[in-house]
Amino acid sequence: MLDVVVNHMAVPSPHFNFTCFSHPFNDSSSFHRRCFVAESPDPSNQTAVEQCWLGDAKMPLPDLNTEDPTIVGKLLNWGHKLVQDYGADGLRIDTVKHIRKDFWPEFSKTVGVFTLGEVLINDTDYAAQYTGE
Amino acid sequence: MIDGFRFCRCFSPTFGCNSEVLDAILDYPSYFELANTFLDTQRKFSSFASVLIHSQQKYKHGLFRTGSFVENHDQPRLASVTKDPGVCHSYCRTLPRPDRNHS
Numbered sequence: 001m002l003d004v005v006v007n008h009m010a011v012p013s014p015h016f017n018f019t020c021f022s023h024p025f026n027d028s029s030s031f032h033r034r035c036f037v038a039e040s041p042d043p044s045n046q047t048a049v050e051q052c053w054l055g056d057a058k059m060p061l062p063d064l065n066t067e068d069p070t071i072v073g074k075l076l077n078w079g080h081k082l083v084q085d086y087g088a089d090g091l092r093i094d095t096v097k098h099i100r101k102d103f104w105p106e107f108s109k110t111v112g113v114f115t116l117g118e119v120l121i122n123d124t125d126y127a128a129q130y131t132g133e
Numbered sequence: 134m135i136d137g138f139r140f141c142r143c144f145s146p147t148f149g150c151n152s153e154v155l156d157a158i159l160d161y162p163s164y165f166e167l168a169n170t171f172l173d174t175q176r177k178f179s180s181f182a183s184v185l186i187h188s189q190q191k192y193k194h195g196l197f198r199t200g201s202f203v204e205n206h207d208q209p210r211l212a213s214v215t216k217d218p219g220v221c222h223s224y225c226r227t228l229p230r231p232d233r234n235h236s
Contacts, residue, residue, distance in 0.1 A: 092159075093155065096155065096158070101154050104154045104155050105153060105154060108154075108155055108156065114156050114157070115155040115156045115157070116155070116156065116157045116158065116159065116200050117154075117155040117157070117158045117159065118158070118159050118161075119158045119159065119161060120161055120207070121161060121162070122161060122162050122165040122166075123162060124162040124163075124184065124187045124188050124191050124192075125191060127158055127160070127161060127162055127191075127192075128188075128191035128192050128193070129154070130154045130155055130158050131153075131154065131155070131157065131158055131191075131192045131193040131194065131198075131199070132153030132154055132193040
């Protein structure tokens with residue numbers, strides 16, 4: 001089982017440049033507009049949870065624009081190739097609640113193996129939404 | 134066992150093919166209640182039991198297809214919280230093992 005992060009990148013500097021990331025995500029257009037979930041007026045607001053950034057000014061985690069079909073296509077291809085290249089029989093997926101729910105079924109179908117998501121929350125009803133209705 | 138996580142590897146051809154969101158999730162709500170139950174000696178186990186029952190009812194495939202775990206790399210390790218081997222043994226054996234019923 002491989003541990004994967006689909007939602008964001010990481011960079012240990014507040015003064016980073018998007019060009020420091022690897023192709024094809026080396027441009028600001030691949031990312032959501034910078035705003036931090038923790039600094040949101042309502043950090044539990046689901047849109048903020050999904051579209052703002054994790055981390056903080058010192059350690060920002062730039063959030064990939066998973067509403068953009070082009071970005072989604074690249075992530076699907078990456079996931080599929082990763083599983084094929086390494087022969088993984090499952091994926092443990094990081095920060096699941098930080099991407100819209102309707103992103104995941106297609107991702108799961110494309111990678112074609114068992115998917116186990118990290119939904120970091122102390123709320124069973126909230127977490128249950130990610131197991132299907 | 135992967136990093137304190139135990140899960141029955143009962144793969145079926147449907148995994149990854151017809152999931153509504155994902156095939157399964159890590160059961161953080163039960164983990165938090167488990168950890169709190171052992172950290173707070175005044176806390177009753179009935180509260181933990183209620184959380185487990187709620188998970189069993191709410192998760193689409195109950196606890197059977199759910200990633201139950203006792204610790205992981207993102208949370209304080211048990212050994213950093215207590216040095217009591219008795220607590221460690223009890224803690225790790227508290228989670229139900231739904232997989233045993235299906236083997």
